Amino acid sequence: MIEALGISLKVLAVDVPLLLLAGTALGWLFARRRFPGREALLLIVQLPVALPPSVLGLYLLLLVGRVPVLRSLGLLFSFPGAALAALLPALPIMVQAARSGFLSVSPALEEAARTLGDPEWRVFRRVTLPLARRPLVAGLSLATARALGDFGVTLMVAGNIPGRTQTLPLYIYSRIEALEFGRANLAAALLVAVGVASLLLVKRMEGGRREPLV
Amino acid sequence: MSPWCEASLEHRLGEFHLQVELALDREVGVLFGPSGAGKSLTLRILAGLVNPRRGEIRLAGRELLRLPGGVNVPAHSRRIGLVHQHLALFPHLTVLENVAYGLHDSKRERRAREWLGRMRLEGLEARYPGQLSGGQQQRVALARALAPEPELLLLDEPFSALDSPLRRSLRRELKLLQRDTGVPVFYVTHHVEDLCALGQRVFFLREGRLAGSATPEQLWAPQSPASAWAALGWGTVITGVVEHRDGVARLKWADGALHLDSPAAVAGAATAFVAPQAVKVLYPDIPVDPDLAVNAMEGTVLERYQVGASCTLHVAAAGVNWHLEFPWHSYRDVELEEGAAVRISVLPRFVEVARAGDSGEGQS
Numbered sequence: 243m244i245e246a247l248g249i250s251l252k253v254l255a256v257d258v259p260l261l262l263l264a265g266t267a268l269g270w271l272f273a274r275r276r277f278p279g280r281e282a283l284l285l286i287v288q289l290p291v292a293l294p295p296s297v298l299g300l301y302l303l304l305l306v307g308r309v310p311v312l313r314s315l316g317l318l319f320s321f322p323g324a325a326l327a328a329l330l331p332a333l334p335i336m337v338q339a340a341r342s343g344f345l346s347v348s349p350a351l352e353e354a355a356r357t358l359g360d361p362e363w364r365v366f367r368r369v370t371l372p373l374a375r376r377p378l379v380a381g382l383s384l385a386t387a388r389a390l391g392d393f394g395v396t397l398m399v400a401g402n403i404p405g406r407t408q409t410l411p412l413y414i415y416s417r418i419e420a421l422e423f424g425r426a427n428l429a430a431a432l433l434v435a436v437g438v439a440s441l442l443l444v445k446r447m448e449g450g451r452r453e454p455l456v
Numbered sequence: 457m458s459p460w461c462e463a464s465l466e467h468r469l470g471e472f473h474l475q476v477e478l479a480l481d482r483e484v485g486v487l488f489g490p491s492g493a494g495k496s497l498t499l500r501i502l503a504g505l506v507n508p509r510r511g512e513i514r515l516a517g518r519e520l521l522r523l524p525g526g527v528n529v530p531a532h533s534r535r536i537g538l539v540h541q542h543l544a545l546f547p548h549l550t551v552l553e554n555v556a557y558g559l560h561d562s563k564r565e566r567r568a569r570e571w572l573g574r575m576r577l578e579g580l581e582a583r584y585p586g587q588l589s590g591g592q593q594q595r596v597a598l599a600r601a602l603a604p605e606p607e608l609l610l611l612d613e614p615f616s617a618l619d620s621p622l623r624r625s626l627r628r629e630l631k632l633l634q635r636d637t638g639v640p641v642f643y644v645t646h647h648v649e650d651l652c653a654l655g656q657r658v659f660f661l662r663e664g665r666l667a668g669s670a671t672p673e674q675l676w677a678p679q680s681p682a683s684a685w686a687a688l689g690w691g692t693v694i695t696g697v698v699e700h701r702d703g704v705a706r707l708k709w710a711d712g713a714l715h716l717d718s719p720a721a722v723a724g725a726a727t728a729f730v731a732p733q734a735v736k737v738l739y740p741d742i743p744v745d746p747d748l749a750v751n752a753m754e755g756t757v758l759e760r761y762q763v764g765a766s767c768t769l770h771v772a773a774a775g776v777n778w779h780l781e782f783p784w785h786s787y788r789d790v791e792l793e794e795g796a797a798v799r800i801s802v803l804p805r806f807v808e809v810a811r812a813g814d815s816g817e818g819q820s
Contacts, residue, residue, distance in 0.1 A: 350540050353503075358537075454770070
């Protein structure tokens with residue numbers, strides 16, 4: 243189990259920063275900018291959350307297996323493949339949270355910051371980001387739980403290779419297949435604890451005041 | 457010598473077409489006009505928050521905008537302060553952090569504290585905007601905008617949400633601040649009282665155009681009040697005398713009188729303004745609100761026309777040509793054809809009195 247836990251943590255170590263950066267950037271883009279193809283891009287980004295993991299896994303498998311450039315990256319049945327598989331269904335959760343977080347920041351506040359001498363990046367750092375921080379943290383927490391819990395997409399793209407791509411959810415599946423319920427239960431309890439913790443964090447972010455995080 | 461601030465702006469927003477030219481020295485210029493006249497849009501273009509189709513802005517010898525021509529200094533480099541109608545105080549920052557927001561040197565905290573002292577906000581440094589009263593929030597917003605020493609201050613109806621006594625005291629503070637700092641101010645309002653109390657120059661805006669500009673003295677000069685207001689072509693101006701009888705203040709003129717809602721109005725020659733939305737048509741068969749009944753007048757419809765969803769009516773009553781505006785669907789059951797007899801009235805609190813030649817200080 244320690245091995246599977248290690249792989250799961252490695253997946254998170256790669257995916258959490260990516261979720262934070264890409265999710266925040268895309269969420270800001272969809273909240274604050276109008277550009278050609280915006281609706282189509284939004285649909286594509288949000289689609290993974292609405293698709294069954296097997297369908298998403300199938301298309302991802304075809305994409306990284308058949309497109310020569312992607313194929314040469316060697317993503318199939320490898321750790322990078324597992325990280326990508328966990329990332330995709332989690333990203334829409336982060337994008338959606340970031341988008342509604344940024345939409346909740348009044349543009350008048352950003353305008354005030356501009357007239358007080360801040361260029362765009364400083365407006366973002368001093369006003370937009372701090373005011374959207376709670377929804378961002380809540381979104382990141384849920385997206386992380388989703389990435390940690392991915393089963394179907396990872397199985398399709400990265401397989402279930404112990405020591406390489408076997409994450410905790412896949413480990414549970416393998417233990418049940420081997421009728422080792424004790425180990426399966428232990429791993430499941432760990433995932434339940436992470437799920438509960440992430441929901442508690444979301445609750446705290448949603449219920450708290452708008453004033454600084456303690 | 458060219459004025460401190462000169463602007464010539466043209467912009468289209470859907471059907472709306474803005475075309476104004478403004479010039480201001482180190483004084484308070486009031487942008488006055490009905491809502492939808494383009495006052496706020498003008499401020500937003502000046503501040504650099506909206507890019508106009510074409511225009512030029514010069515401020516303190518600097519060229520901030522020349523379109524076409526490719527000069528467009530971004531908002532953050534314009535050194536133009538803006539106090540938004542809803543103040544836009546940063547809710548996640550304390551009062552001190554709000555005021556220090558636009559300051560970037562090593563003395564920023566000291567300077568922010570100086571401004572707090574100046575605005576009588578000592579002791580509130582650590583509070584958040586949500587923990588302040590309306591008047592305190594206004595003062596924080598003013599301090600925040602003035603602390604970086606802007607070369608022009610724009611105020612977009614910042615006092616509109618406050619009741620009269622607080623408005624008056626904030627207006628006085630603003631006037632003193634302007635005198636001390638010398639920062640020129642554009643102040644947007646549709647309240648005549650603000651205009652009289654603050655303005656050293658008044659720009660009338662109507663449907664996106666500059667309908668005229670005047671000094672308040674010219675505006676209220678007893679000999680020609682009508683001509684200055686005719687430039688605006690909006691609202692009703694009455695010249696008369698304020699009298700007090702039985703504890704009631706009234707404005708009297710040759711052919712009529714109106715009850716006023718300001719017991720403190722100074723007796724003597726006066727000019728009053730009534731906004732077109734404040735004049736109501738009275739239904740013939742329906743009991744009238746007692747406040748309206750005291751000012752009811754019989755009149756005749758002189759002219760009636762509709763612009764978009766708004767109806768305009770000119771009514772001759774008590775020797776005055778009254779200007780009324782209302783949504784097109786109002787008063788559909790009342791005969792309002794030209795020449796028809798009609799009863800109109802205005803609530804005492806909507807008769808805005810300014811004494812001739814008065815700067816407005818006397819009312820406070």
